[in-house]
Amino acid sequence: MPERSFVPSRGLVASLAVIALPLALALWASFAGETFYVTLATRIAILGLAATGLNLALGLGGLVSLGHAAFFGIGGYVAGIVASHAMEGTSVLGLPAISEMAYVWLLAAVAAGLFALVMGAISLRTSGVAFIMITLAFAQMIFYLAIAWPGYGGEDGLPITLRNGFFGLRTMRPMPFFLISFGALLFGLALFAVLKASRFGAALQAARQNGVRLASLGVEPFRIRLVAFVLSGMITALAGALYADLNRFVSPSMLSWHMSGELIVLVVLGGVGRLAGPLAGATLYVLLEHVLGGLTERWQFFLGLALLAVVLLGRGGLMSLLAPKGVRHG
Amino acid sequence: MAEPILGVSGLRKTFGALKVTDGVSLDLRPGEIHALIGPNGAGKSTLIHQICGSLAPDEGRVFFEGRDVTASTPAARARAGLGRTFQVSTVIPEFTALGHAMLAVQARQGTSFRFLRPVAGDRSLREPAMAALARVGLENRAHVPAAVLSHGERRRLEVALVLALGSKALLMDEPMAGMGSEGSRELTALLSELRREAPILMVEHDMDAVFALADRISVLVYGRIVATGTPDEIRRDPVVRQAYLGDEAS
Numbered sequence: 080m081p082e083r084s085f086v087p088s089r090g091l092v093a094s095l096a097v098i099a100l101p102l103a104l105a106l107w108a109s110f111a112g113e114t115f116y117v118t119l120a121t122r123i124a125i126l127g128l129a130a131t132g133l134n135l136a137l138g139l140g141g142l143v144s145l146g147h148a149a150f151f152g153i154g155g156y157v158a159g160i161v162a163s164h165a166m167e168g169t170s171v172l173g174l175p176a177i178s179e180m181a182y183v184w185l186l187a188a189v190a191a192g193l194f195a196l197v198m199g200a201i202s203l204r205t206s207g208v209a210f211i212m213i214t215l216a217f218a219q220m221i222f223y224l225a226i227a228w229p230g231y232g233g234e235d236g237l238p239i240t241l242r243n244g245f246f247g248l249r250t251m252r253p254m255p256f257f258l259i260s261f262g263a264l265l266f267g268l269a270l271f272a273v274l275k276a277s278r279f280g281a282a283l284q285a286a287r288q289n290g291v292r293l294a295s296l297g298v299e300p301f302r303i304r305l306v307a308f309v310l311s312g313m314i315t316a317l318a319g320a321l322y323a324d325l326n327r328f329v330s331p332s333m334l335s336w337h338m339s340g341e342l343i344v345l346v347v348l349g350g351v352g353r354l355a356g357p358l359a360g361a362t363l364y365v366l367l368e369h370v371l372g373g374l375t376e377r378w379q380f381f382l383g384l385a386l387l388a389v390v391l392l393g394r395g396g397l398m399s400l401l402a403p404k405g406v407r408h409g
Numbered sequence: 410m411a412e413p414i415l416g417v418s419g420l421r422k423t424f425g426a427l428k429v430t431d432g433v434s435l436d437l438r439p440g441e442i443h444a445l446i447g448p449n450g451a452g453k454s455t456l457i458h459q460i461c462g463s464l465a466p467d468e469g470r471v472f473f474e475g476r477d478v479t480a481s482t483p484a485a486r487a488r489a490g491l492g493r494t495f496q497v498s499t500v501i502p503e504f505t506a507l508g509h510a511m512l513a514v515q516a517r518q519g520t521s522f523r524f525l526r527p528v529a530g531d532r533s534l535r536e537p538a539m540a541a542l543a544r545v546g547l548e549n550r551a552h553v554p555a556a557v558l559s560h561g562e563r564r565r566l567e568v569a570l571v572l573a574l575g576s577k578a579l580l581m582d583e584p585m586a587g588m589g590s591e592g593s594r595e596l597t598a599l600l601s602e603l604r605r606e607a608p609i610l611m612v613e614h615d616m617d618a619v620f621a622l623a624d625r626i627s628v629l630v631y632g633r634i635v636a637t638g639t640p641d642e643i644r645r646d647p648v649v650r651q652a653y654l655g656d657e658a659s
Binding site for chain 1: 461463482483484485487488492493495499500501502503504508511512513515516517520522523524525526527528529534570574
């Protein structure tokens with residue numbers, strides 16, 4: 080067996096490199112005047128954050144949720160709805176419409192957290208395929224609700240004329256908006272790392288690997304998983320709110336099951352349960368989309384190949400290529 | 410006589426036409442080891458599952474410290490103080506032996522919903538966990554992942570976990586299973602000592618261990634208890650000899 084104590088440090092270096100990449104890309108692009116690449120880096124950061132949220136449920140808890148688009152979309156619609164009411168000067172459900180990101184994020188997290196509580200309370204009584212199907216069904220419910228509700232654009236989606244504000248920063252400019260998104264990503268990653276190392280994280284990882292053993296110690300796996308699922312949904316909703324502001328547009332596609340699948344792909348591609356795995360996955364995904372998307376419309380074919388290679392060859396995802404995680408046991 | 414800490418009354422469970430548990434009543438008193446023996450298919454493990462809560466009985470009641478726990482989940486029974494070890498060692502593959510014991514300590518403290526402080530280096534978890542490992546002789550294997558512990562080490566880890574949990578009574582499903590003769594002797598000595606802290610209800614096939622350890626033995630045949638008594642009484646019981654022990658006990 081290799082000495083385990085030095086392995087994490089290599090993992091840390093690899094994680095920091097992956098985290099620094101979008102920042103470096105944005106800084107370079109900003110100095111070079113290539114605002115398009117700043118936006119690309121912002122997309123990486125936001126998708127990385129969304130997948131980091133999923134990584135909490137999927138990576139640490141082993142919960143294969145095919146419903147995380149619901150949280151991503153709820154975050155997006157909260158941002159869009161608040162922004163549009165703020166433009167009109169009307170209120171939302173009796174709450175004031177303040178076009179300020181901190182406020183939007185709070186509402187998004189609360190709304191997604193409540194939805195995750197209901198979804199988790201029902202779906203977490205099952206496991207395996209049933210769990211996947213129930214999470215999918217919940218997300219599809221929201222998807223069809225968004226399509227059928229003409230008040231907020233229905234099928235056409237809802238444009239956001241002006242991005243929500245952030246303490247006076249000029250959020251319509253690419254670099255300030257990137258820095259806000261990157262800050263949110265760092266917050267999400269820090270939260271993931273702290274949770275993973277905590278008592279709760281120990282219980283959650285035990286629930287994934289052996290729920291019967293955890294129960295025999297007097298801890299209900301259901302409660303642990305439910306809390307993880309809610310926190311996971313809240314982080315993904317935060318990313319959704321940023322994503323809507325980035326595109327200045329929110330549509331039902333953010334809620335579609337393709338989105339849920341994409342988030343799973345990002346996590347698997349990067350490394351399930353690894354701190355920087357989802358971000359690594361998001362980076363590769365966005366870069367592939369950009370580079371190959373310029374060459375062929377069928378770039379997702381190559382994404383599929385990359386995913387196949389990762390799943391078949393490097394089972395721990397990109398992060399395991401950068402920093403192998405010791406010997407895999409069992 | 411002391412009040413029993415664990416009681417089972419009139420337990421029944423059928424799978425289709427098969428009566429796996431057919432009106433079982435038994436109890437476990439402070440300070441004793443009560444062994445449950447019987448031929449294969451007698452329903453011993455099914456009975457253990459009903460007592461620890463992973464299987465619901467069709468009829469009957471389970472009492473722990475005078476409280477009816479028949480409707481409680483396995484985790485709730487564990488929190489009340491009913492510890493268990495499994496027939497097949499049940500470990501968390503990526504956790505080290507120490508990680509397991511620390512999880513048991515945090516479960517005992519009821520602190521699994523603490524989100525911030527890292528577990529690593531937390532002495533309030535580590536010290537009681539190491540103490541539990543030391544009692545079963547695993548202190549030198551503390552940092553080995555459970556997936557690479559030997560069979561015998563995993564059996565001992567199971568015991569360390571109920572020690573770390575501070576369980577008031579123990580259910581043990583074949584603790585000696587697969588242990589070598591040396592390992593069996595060590596474990597026998599450990600369990601013999603343990604009964605004063607926490608009485609043990611155990612299912613066991615190793616008759617040497619059963620007759621060396623048990624204060625009382627109940628014999629289960631086709632889901633019914635056909636005899637309960639001291640090891641001597643059971644050895645002499647003609648029904649038991651015919652039904653089960655054969656020449657083994659003579």
